[in-house]
Amino acid sequence: MSAALQVFWRRGYEGASLAELTEAMGITKPSLYACFGNKESLFRKALDLYERDKLCYVKSALEAPTSRGVAERLLRGSLAIQTNSTDPKGCMGVISSVGGTAHSECIRDEILARRTSSDRALIERLERARVEGDLPDHIEPPALACYLSTVMQGMAVQAGAGVPVDRLEALIDTTLTMWPGR
Amino acid sequence: MSAALQVFWRRGYEGASLAELTEAMGITKPSLYACFGNKESLFRKALDLYERDKLCYVKSALEAPTSRGVAERLLRGSLAIQTNSTDPKGCMGVISSVGGTAHSECIRDEILARRTSSDRALIERLERARVEGDLPDHIEPPALACYLSTVMQGMAVQAGAGVPVDRLEALIDTTLTMWPGR
DNA sequence: TGACCTATATACCGATCGGTATGGAAACAA
DNA sequence: TTGTTTCCATACCGATCGGTATATAGGTCA
Numbered sequence: 013m014s015a016a017l018q019v020f021w022r023r024g025y026e027g028a029s030l031a032e033l034t035e036a037m038g039i040t041k042p043s044l045y046a047c048f049g050n051k052e053s054l055f056r057k058a059l060d061l062y063e064r065d066k067l068c069y070v071k072s073a074l075e076a077p078t079s080r081g082v083a084e085r086l087l088r089g090s091l092a093i094q095t096n097s098t099d100p101k102g103c104m105g106v107i108s109s110v111g112g113t114a115h116s117e118c119i120r121d122e123i124l125a126r127r128t129s130s131d132r133a134l135i136e137r138l139e140r141a142r143v144e145g146d147l148p149d150h151i152e153p154p155a156l157a158c159y160l161s162t163v164m165q166g167m168a169v170q171a172g173a174g175v176p177v178d179r180l181e182a183l184i185d186t187t188l189t190m191w192p193g194r
Numbered sequence: 195m196s197a198a199l200q201v202f203w204r205r206g207y208e209g210a211s212l213a214e215l216t217e218a219m220g221i222t223k224p225s226l227y228a229c230f231g232n233k234e235s236l237f238r239k240a241l242d243l244y245e246r247d248k249l250c251y252v253k254s255a256l257e258a259p260t261s262r263g264v265a266e267r268l269l270r271g272s273l274a275i276q277t278n279s280t281d282p283k284g285c286m287g288v289i290s291s292v293g294g295t296a297h298s299e300c301i302r303d304e305i306l307a308r309r310t311s312s313d314r315a316l317i318e319r320l321e322r323a324r325v326e327g328d329l330p331d332h333i334e335p336p337a338l339a340c341y342l343s344t345v346m347q348g349m350a351v352q353a354g355a356g357v358p359v360d361r362l363e364a365l366i367d368t369t370l371t372m373w374p375g376r
Numbered sequence: 377t378g379a380c381c382t383a384t385a386t387a388c389c390g391a392t393c394g395g396t397a398t399g400g401a402a403a404c405a406a
Numbered sequence: 407t408t409g410t411t412t413c414c415a416t417a418c419c420g421a422t423c424g425g426t427a428t429a430t431a432g433g434t435c436a
Contacts, residue, residue: 024293113207166348
């Protein structure tokens with residue numbers, strides 16, 4: 013199963029072929045279909061595994077004491093995943109949600125829905141930060157949350173394109189230097 | 195030709211099928227191959243057209259008087275392209291450079307090379323901004339350039355995912371609020 | 377040993393991929 | 407009118423796509 017995740021992560025939903033998936037998983041196509049139904053539900057299970065194993069840092073990041081701590085943990089956590097030497101580079105959600113033919117639109121919608129719910133949690137955390145005095149009054153939490161997600165997604169594109177880790181660490185430092193509030 | 199650009203832009207290199215391309219262009223496959231050689235060289239020509247018609251704002255953006263002006267023109271210019279109602283959403287370079295199978299690696303390399311040369315121009319502009327006093331001394335131009343490209347690429351992902359224009363305009367405002375220097 | 381049952385592996389399905397060969401209509405010269 | 411040339415649309419090529427039917431191998435019980 014985690015072998016399937018690796019393939020989807022590297023190739024995206026459409027770029028991952030049944031041949032590559034079955035070869036990586038060490039099973040044959042009929043076994044795959046008996047166990048998982050079809051490619052789409054296999055992808056959903058891989059996405060679940062990805063969230064559980066790789067996106068777990070988000071939950072703890074939101075528990076950081078200050079808004080700056082939240083941002084730092086989110087950025088460093090996602091960088092750690094996206095440049096792990098044993099995993100594909102970049103973010104699986106970004107890779108599978110851009111481009112592709114018309115067939116995979118429901119896959120795209122699935123990813124966008126998950127992203128939306130994650131964004132909502134971040135907005136709520138930043139709202140709390142504002143009432144706690146972590147953020148200046150002129151900053152709108154939804155806009156700041158959108159900004160932070162954007163930096164993370166941009167970093168995912170860069171990581172996927174092979175930009176080395178130290179450059180991305182400098183990027184994080186730069187972002188945190190400009191962060192408004194505590 | 196611009197019809198081909200639309201298809202590649204929406205689908206990415208691999209997601210664009212010959213059937214969709216020829217139908218959009220109003221010609222048949224033999225004509226396409228007689229005129230353009232093959233899919234890959236057609237894509238390169240589409241990329242040339244994209245740079246010429248859609249990325250022309252970059253050149254004028256780099257001529258803005260201050261570093262903040264450069265950032266603002268780059269962000270607003272790319273947003274204008276990525277959310278134009280007559281064109282596909284998002285950035286063609288991002289869409290075609292993530293994911294995909296192993297066949298299209300040379301396409302990916304092509305895009306990354308163009309991105310690198312564009313980044314170099316931005317770094318040079320920010321170096322100049324620093325000697326002109328537009329930027330604080332603790333800011334490294336390469337890191338800031340990387341940061342700005344990252345925000346733009348993240349914005350491209352968001353635009354491609356259907357985030358509405360006004361949200362992205364707020365994102366730009368937020369980014370500019372935090373911009374260091376003039 | 378022999379009947380049965382499960383489970384995997386090979387071979388195959390129609391559709392589509394990128395790319396090309398062929399046939400037939402239009403344009404021209406004599 | 408006839409022969410020739412050009413050009414494009416249809417039909418086709420092998421390969422691969424996601425998905426499945428069939429056949430064979432291995433284990434269980436009598």
